[in-house]
Amino acid sequence: MLALGKLLELTLAGREPAQKIQLTVDGVQMRWLSEGALEVRPPQGRDNGGDLLLSSGIHGNETAPIELLDRLLHGIARGEIKPRNRILFLFGNPEAMRRGERYLELDVNRLFNGRHEQNIGPEAMRAAELEQLARSFFSLPDRSRLHYDLHTAIRGSKIEQFALYPWKAGRQHSRRELERLRAAGMEAVLLQNKTSITFTAFTYEQLDAEAFTLELGKARPFGQNQGVDVSRLETRLKQIIEGSEPETDTLDGLKLFAVAREVIKHSDAFLLHLPTDVENFSELEKGYLLAEDVAKTRWVIEEEGARIIFPNPKVKNGLRAGILIVPTSDAGLA
Numbered sequence: 001m002l003a004l005g006k007l008l009e010l011t012l013a014g015r016e017p018a019q020k021i022q023l024t025v026d027g028v029q030m031r032w033l034s035e036g037a038l039e040v041r042p043p044q045g046r047d048n049g050g051d052l053l054l055s056s057g058i059h060g061n062e063t064a065p066i067e068l069l070d071r072l073l074h075g076i077a078r079g080e081i082k083p084r085n086r087i088l089f090l091f092g093n094p095e096a097m098r099r100g101e102r103y104l105e106l107d108v109n110r111l112f113n114g115r116h117e118q119n120i121g122p123e124a125m126r127a128a129e130l131e132q133l134a135r136s137f138f139s140l141p142d143r144s145r146l147h148y149d150l151h152t153a154i155r156g157s158k159i160e161q162f163a164l165y166p167w168k169a170g171r172q173h174s175r176r177e178l179e180r181l182r183a184a185g186m187e188a189v190l191l192q193n194k195t196s197i198t199f200t201a202f203t204y205e206q207l208d209a210e211a212f213t214l215e216l217g218k219a220r221p222f223g224q225n226q227g228v229d230v231s232r233l234e235t236r237l238k239q240i241i242e243g244s245e246p247e248t249d250t251l252d253g254l255k256l257f258a259v260a261r262e263v264i265k266h267s268d269a270f271l272l273h274l275p276t277d278v279e280n281f282s283e284l285e286k287g288y289l290l291a292e293d294v295a296k297t298r299w300v301i302e303e304e305g306a307r308i309i310f311p312n313p314k315v316k317n318g319l320r321a322g323i324l325i326v327p328t329s330d331a332g333l334a
């Protein structure tokens with residue numbers, strides 16, 4: 001296999017390839033751009049006008065999505081997968097991947113949309129670099145732009161695979177993209193209703209891409225992801241890459257949720273009243289005291305059908321310590 005197909009090995013070893021550009025047997029160009037960053041271009045006559053950004057390893061310990069991108073890249077490098085669109089592969093936080101940790105000092109996925117400018121250190125610099133790589137990749141006019149940022153979660157989940165869809169004023173969420181996500185095995189989509197500081201919020205809000213964070217199961221170390229079934233997503237990604245995607249026109253069975261409230265941790269006094277092993281999408285009764293914080297702040301459930309995702313009292317002050325969500329309908333989709 002071509003050396004650049006081994007982007008994961010290069011990244012984990014902290015090595016820069018001697019040769020930055022390579023061609024596969026069927027004329028696909030692979031170009032190493034920076035640590036953990038590789039662009040794939042189909043031969044000119046085979047380009048269908050789509051630009052696809054696939055990222056993982058934004059959290060270094062979320063290995064199933066890293067292994068999935070590694071398999072796709074191997075397939076392309078060996079000539080087994082024949083791309084018809086441009087692809088940018090990104091491993092988000094190489095040093096955290098090497099250490100098997102979510103992050104070193106700062107969560108990279110809280111440093112986009114300008115936040116990296118208010119911080120210092122390697123992760124702030126990496127977020128700035130990722131923004132630049134994505135901006136440059138999505139700079140060509142008249143092409144479709146799609147970004148999937150792949151993650152696994154800290155805890156188990158009542159709904160195993162789901163997507164988070166960013167929000168921008170004046171822009172409607174796309175039904176077609178949700179149909180595609182359903183076909184890729186996602187069981188639920190959380191429709192955001194305000195701007196955010198994640199990677200997909202950046203590509204959605206600033207680069208006009210359709211962008212989704214995909215949660216694929218529970219985070220485990222490399223080689224221990226047998227319990228994370230990414231087969232439907234993997235099949236769909238190959239089809240998108242090869243331009244052979246079957247038509248899909250149903251949202252049947254796909255659960256839609258909206259954000260009711262983000263629970264922000266304001267101080268070290270923050271207390272979250274949930275068992276440590278609580279699963280994502282656990283339902284919470286009306287009247288339940290979810291959290292308390294400084295200055296007698298209390299988070300009491302007021303919403304019918306409320307559920308919690310990503311509860312995490314260990315986040316830094318000022319950051320999201322959980323999202324309260326409620327069921328919603330497909331009425332607002334374009």
Ligand SMILES: O=C(O)CCC(=O)N[C@@H](CCC(=O)O)C(=O)O
Nearest residue numbers: 109151153154155164198213310
């Ligand atoms: O399990 C958790 O608590 C977090 C899993 C994870 O990393 N989720 C992403 C979601 C990003 C988004 O809101 O689009 C994150 O928290 O960064």
Ligand SMILES: [Zn+2]
Nearest residue numbers: 059062151152
């Ligand atoms: Zn993650």
